[in-house]
Amino acid sequence: MMQARRRILFLAEAVTLAHLARPRALAGALEPGRYELHLAAAPRWPVVDREVFEGVHPLASIPPERFQGALARGVPAYDLPTLEAYLREDLALLERLRPDLVVGDFRLSLCVSAPLAGVPCATLANLYWSPRARRPFPVPELPLTRALGPSLGGWLFRLARPAAFALHAAPLERLRRRHGLPRLGGLLEAYTWGDHTLYADWPGLLAHAPLGPTERCLGPVQWAPSVPLPPGWEAWLEAEELPLVYLNLGSSGAGRLLPLLLAALGGLPCRVAAATAGRPLPPHLPPNARVAEYLPGERLAARAALVVCNGGSPAAYQALAAGTPVLALPSNLDQHLMAQALEALGCARVLRPEGLGAEAFARAVEALLEEEGPWAAARRVAAELARWDAGAAFAAFVRERFGEEGEGACAPSRAGPS
Incomplete structure (x- = not known):
């Protein structure tokens, strides 16, 4: 009797092109036909093709202009009502599709919807957001840097950063508390939460403490639009x-x-x-x-x-x-x-x-x-x-997660490439 294929749902928060392109690149690296692949994302960035997915599902995301505007002002991009709406949509989708694994790229509401639905979740993130990363936080472009300059603005940013990070994480912490889930601990934990955290970088990008057993570096996730050069x-x-x-x-x-x-x-x-x-x-x-x-x-x-x-x-x-x-x-x-x-x-x-x-x-x-x-x-x-192949590392992770036979092994969380 033929075994049913495992169903994988990719949830992309399409506020930037990258958050849609990375799931597309990783889905395309899986063996064709081996899994039932679905994508949920806002219908944006048509340059990213969806042909590898058997099901494509619309997903509400805030407009990119609102997201970029919030970053430019230094205010949280997501308030509690927005996250509650995201949660309701996530849960309806997870209930309808019942995936064996959900892979999220900046879909922050998954830290509530996935545990409530009992679905294992892998989160795509960058290594510099890891709580284990050893790096200073440079001041981004903000109203205070435009008004006071990067030097004085940067000094003020360093003083205010812990409070600012807590402010950005607060709506998500309140959402988890409202639904009986424990506190995340901060913005870095919110950005990298998952049953598995998959970093789209190679470990040599920056210094970091040894990664935990549920974290691993895939290597850079490469994607480029399938467009020809313009005529001439x-x-x-x-x-x-x-x-x-x-x-x-x-x-x-x-x-x-x-x-x-x-x-x-x-x-x-x-x-x-x-x-x-x-x-x-x-x-x-x-x-x-x-x-x-x-x-x-x-x-x-x-x-x-x-x-x-x-x-x-x-x-x-x-x-x-x-x-x-x-x-x-x-x-x-x-x-x-x-x-x-x-x-x-x-x-x-x-x-x-x-x-x-x-x-x-x-x-x-x-x-x-x-x-x-x-x-x-x-x-x-x-x-x-050149020593890293993110697609192969992701495919190996999926096989390992499902306990499948197959060549290759997952990239170790703090050693060399797959």
Whole structure:
């Protein structure tokens, strides 16, 4: 008698492209037909295909503009009524589908819905959010840094950070208490809660205490849109006369800077390929620049001499997998944490967006195009990343979770790659 396939439900909080792209990439790494795969997400980012899933279910998420606006103001993105609505929808979906495993990417309400429904939950997160990570918290772009500057604003942020983190975690703590669940302990615990915590990084990203038995590093989760180069780009891209700068601020970067950055690059001896991540194309371009909404990022990063991005893990890992250094312009804390780690490794330079001028940006680009140090560091990181296969590690985790036979073993939580 044929055994029923195990059902896996991916829940993506589609407030940024990355939170949808990572589940899609990991689902696509599983053996076709072996599991019954479902995705629940808001109907956004059509550039992320859903073909690997047998069922696709609409899921309410706050608008990306509301999420980004809350981060920019330094206020909680989720209040208690929103989380209660999320919980009701989660529970209805879990009851209807009855999955054997739920995999969440920033769906914070799962720390209540999954235990109430009795469904095992694996959470995707980044290592720098782990309570075990050893890192300072850089000040993100906030009203106080825009008004007082990063130095004084950063000093105030360091004083206020514990209280601010508690404020951001408070609605979720109240939701758990209302439903009879124990306290999480703080924002880091909220972001990484799960029966299993799967970090979409390699352990060399930053120093950390040994991970626990339910935590593991998968390695970088790579995804790029399946889009061709725009007509006429092929020969231009392969030309050798000038270095290529790939500019991609992502769906959550400081998109307001795009005209300034393009104008600054227009005065440099380079070519510029820019992706807007679905934002409207700028009306005026310098002669050395070409722009599209989406581009095949892995190919652009491999061809580029420099990648300019928001510092977040998706674009940064594309660059570093190709051994290309990064100029990071982070805004929110997630981007700052990743950019900080990469700068410490020597493969990136960080510029703050607030008050950034064209001249300072152009000088940073020129320095990174000329200096050998960032190139050498990026190549060292690329060699490390080549040893990691997040898809294979995730597939091994799923087999282990279901007690299945199969080749390979899960990546150990604090050792080498799978």
